[in-house]
């Protein structure tokens with residue numbers, strides 16, 4: 001996995017500020033040498049001219065949308081870039097694909113992860129979604145794709161915060177946290193740490209999996225066993241989950257007995273085969289029976305990266321922790337599936 005070229009999917013609603021962010025990234029040098037693929041909807045490729053960068057490392061996919069008509073073109077564009085890199089004609093360390101504002105990121109990610117030639121060479125490093133604070137919650141509700149873009153994000157960049165009051169910004173951020181409890185939020189501006197946009201893929205063994213899994217301090221992990229819903233401790237430490245917002249639901253579980261490998265397989269088969277298209281993201285740190293080190297598991301829809309065995313546990317907490325974000329699924333659906341992980345084989 002370490003030799004794979006990291007790919008960042010840059011998404012966000014129409015006019016949210018994707019190109020502005022991309023220009024800042026290219027100008028700031030964060031993320032190393034970057035090759036860019038820009039997708040625009042419309043006859044004229046305009047963004048292409050608005051991006052100030054190393055033009056020979058940039059490909060424009062115009063007149064269609066990556067998530068519907070242009071998936072083949074994306075594969076071709078990536079394959080060409082990778083071939084030029086292999087031939088020494090291009091030198092980049094990272095790929096950024098900017099989608100149109102109308103794109104549903106799910107099928108784009110699907111394309112990237114299942115195309116055999118690409119899956120061997122690139123790895124998804126993260127989904128960065130630009131969220132327009134000036135449009136606020138209304139902007140999210142207007143287009144269903146906007147919700148998916150937020151729910152699938154690893155990182156949210158909130159643009160146009162300068163155009164709203166601190167109160168409105170806070171309310172918008174709270175809404176985003178409900179939709180994407182796993183995502184880190186950054187407010188765009190000169191102070192933003194651009195390096196924080198990168199490095200969100202499945203961790204190498206060296207990277208702390210707990211940091212990766214718990215990248216969202218906003219999401220408390222609920223003990224899977226009946227949590228004390230009443231009483232002082234319950235009130236203080238078991239805030240209500242799932243996080244639910246319209247069609248998007250996030251549930252989490254902590255499992256304090258080792259997961260049987262067969263039940264893990266059964267869980268993945270059941271949840272992902274039956275409800276794969278509705279699983280937006282899943283991240284887990286798993287304590288698997290018979291192993292003294294944890295496994296990191298990462299899925300986008302029904303595509304699961306092979307579990308990665310980490311070097312060891314950090315700290316004393318040896319429980320499995322799992323977070324699933326689903327679309328059009330109830331908490332019961334998700335909790336029933338998670339229950340499989342607790343069952344003996």
Ligand SMILES: Nc1nc2c(ncn2[C@@H]2O[C@H](COP(=O)(O)OP(=O)(O)OP(=O)(O)O)[C@@H](O)[C@H]2O)c(=O)[nH]1
Pocket residue numbers: 012013014015016017018019020021047100101158159160161162163188189
């Ligand atoms: N005030 C303010 N304006 C911004 C900010 N970010 C972007 N803009 C402006 O918003 C407009 C759209 O920005 P773009 O970067 O082109 O947005 P985009 O998401 O690439 O747009 P499309 O490709 O058309 O979907 C431009 O006029 C930007 O200058 C911000 O943080 N604050």
